[in-house]
Amino acid sequence: MAHGEVLEFEEYVRTRQDALLRSARRLVPDPVDAQDLLQTALVRTYGRWDGIADKRLADAYLRRVMINTRTEWWRARKLEEVPTEQLPDASVEDSTEQHADRALLMDIMKVLAPKQRSVVVLRHWEQMSTEETAAALGMSAGTVKSTLHRALARLRQELESRDRAEPATGALEREERERCAA
Numbered sequence: 001m002a003h004g005e006v007l008e009f010e011e012y013v014r015t016r017q018d019a020l021l022r023s024a025r026r027l028v029p030d031p032v033d034a035q036d037l038l039q040t041a042l043v044r045t046y047g048r049w050d051g052i053a054d055k056r057l058a059d060a061y062l063r064r065v066m067i068n069t070r071t072e073w074w075r076a077r078k079l080e081e082v083p084t085e086q087l088p089d090a091s092v093e094d095s096t097e098q099h100a101d102r103a104l105l106m107d108i109m110k111v112l113a114p115k116q117r118s119v120v121v122l123r124h125w126e127q128m129s130t131e132e133t134a135a136a137l138g139m140s141a142g143t144v145k146s147t148l149h150r151a152l153a154r155l156r157q158e159l160e161s162r163d164r165a166e167p168a169t170g171a172l173e174r175e176e177r178e179r180c181a182a
Contacts, residue, residue: 002050009049012058013042023063027070037073041065108158116151123148 017038024034024041045052045062052058109117115137122133123144134141 005050008055009046012055016059020059020062020066024066027066037066037069040069044069108155108162111158112151112154116147116154119144119147120151120155 020041021034021038024038025031028034028037041062044065045058052061109120112120118137119133122128122136123130128136130141130144134144137144139147
């Protein structure tokens with residue numbers, strides 16, 4: 001490239017770099033990646049600068065280079081996965097206990113009256129506010145609070161009575177329930 005063309009390219013970059021960086025930022029969200037994208041596109045354009053006959057179209061040419069470069073990076077990133085002989089150790093969460101707890105809770109919920117069960121479900125599972133629960137069930141907020149208090153007390157009492165009734169065999173039965181729930 002002739003010395004005059006090098007100076008022309010340097011002048012072009014100096015005057016257009018802010019606008020070109022904004023274009024790069026629109027193509028990639030990370031500011032550092034946008035700077036890398038622009039730099040890579042400038043290097044590629046520099047090698048072909050003398051081939052751009054109408055320098056007024058240099059912005060369009062450079063933006064096309066940025067788009068192509070970004071596409072290449074995206075494709076290369078998809079191919080970074082390398083097959084191996086051994087699989088990596090992956091921890092798998094054991095949700096057996098969670099299923100057993102849910103099964104136990106569903107079983108214990110049967111001891112509640114329908115009105116109490118509705119209040120517990122809406123307040124704790126659906127996470128409705130007291131006012132929303134009251135509106136949904138057609139009762140006052142005070143009634144929702146007192147019904148919920150009594151229902152939770154009844155659930156605690158039922159859990160405690162089941163724990164007392166299953167001291168030695170409870171652990172075995174609990175393990176069996178967990179296996180079944182899984």
